[in-house]
Amino acid sequence: MLISNTQEIPGKTVVEFFGVVSGSTVRAKHIGRDIAAGLKNVVGGELRGYTELLAEARGEAIRRMSYQAEEMGANAIVNVRFATSSVAQGAAELFAYGTAVRVE
Amino acid sequence: MVEFSIYLITPVMFLGAWITGTLLERRHFQDLLRLESGAREILAVTIEELPNGWEVQDCDLVIGNVVISQDYFKRIVASIKGIFGGRIGVYEPLLQRARREAVVRMKEQARIHGHDTVINVRIETSALARARSDAKGTAGVEVLAFGTAVTLRAGSRASIGPGGGVLV
Numbered sequence: 001m002l003i004s005n006t007q008e009i010p011g012k013t014v015v016e017f018f019g020v021v022s023g024s025t026v027r028a029k030h031i032g033r034d035i036a037a038g039l040k041n042v043v044g045g046e047l048r049g050y051t052e053l054l055a056e057a058r059g060e061a062i063r064r065m066s067y068q069a070e071e072m073g074a075n076a077i078v079n080v081r082f083a084t085s086s087v088a089q090g091a092a093e094l095f096a097y098g099t100a101v102r103v104e
Numbered sequence: 105m106v107e108f109s110i111y112l113i114t115p116v117m118f119l120g121a122w123i124t125g126t127l128l129e130r131r132h133f134q135d136l137l138r139l140e141s142g143a144r145e146i147l148a149v150t151i152e153e154l155p156n157g158w159e160v161q162d163c164d165l166v167i168g169n170v171v172i173s174q175d176y177f178k179r180i181v182a183s184i185k186g187i188f189g190g191r192i193g194v195y196e197p198l199l200q201r202a203r204r205e206a207v208v209r210m211k212e213q214a215r216i217h218g219h220d221t222v223i224n225v226r227i228e229t230s231a232l233a234r235a236r237s238d239a240k241g242t243a244g245v246e247v248l249a250f251g252t253a254v255t256l257r258a259g260s261r262a263s264i265g266p267g268g269g270v271l272v
Binding site: 002003004005006007009010011037040041042043044045046047048050051054055058062080082084085086092 | 117120121124125128129132152153154159160161162163164165167169170171172173174175176178198205223224226228230231232244246248250251252254
């Protein structure tokens, strides 16, 4: 699966459009990480636990999106966008969406 | 004695957070300079379409993210400044650090995949959890940088020019 945030896959031509595909996941970090982040929050700096959590979750959203595109018979996703929203205290939704296409 | 120690905790925490936070910030800026010079050979541009004559071999979506938070002292300062409005200088370096870090990580990913250029770079910022009005609670901000990493065909890169890179 070729994934790109450009209009077209560079160096290839789009031959068929399949429509919008999306994947999302809602994640909350476990209490251990929460406490560690709370302590780190006093002195500031990178909250590594959260960085990893969001990277993992975004990976999961992309996997779900690719799976959906595969089901449609597409071989690439173009114009991928990301959205993040915090749905509750300590939980965030990671959403990835794009257009499934077939390229040659 | 117990009551007295409670009165002592806040100023100590305040001062400790300020000193540690400032040192961490300075160290991070030094690290960033080192990382950025390491990633300089990867060109990152916000344009989407490559000018004529540039040929692409291969592409991949690359992502760099970082969650960063402000120290307790600067959060208090910001909340006080927020009453009067105007420029809140203590938050500017925080976001700058986060953006530069996210871009460097994105470029690092491009390098791991064996690409030399990242096109259509987008940078997004989102507040993960808002600090409560008393400046407690986690106040993390996430910066996400993503783009399409491409490998330009040998020879075509010469026309890009020296150095190069996205400036944040």
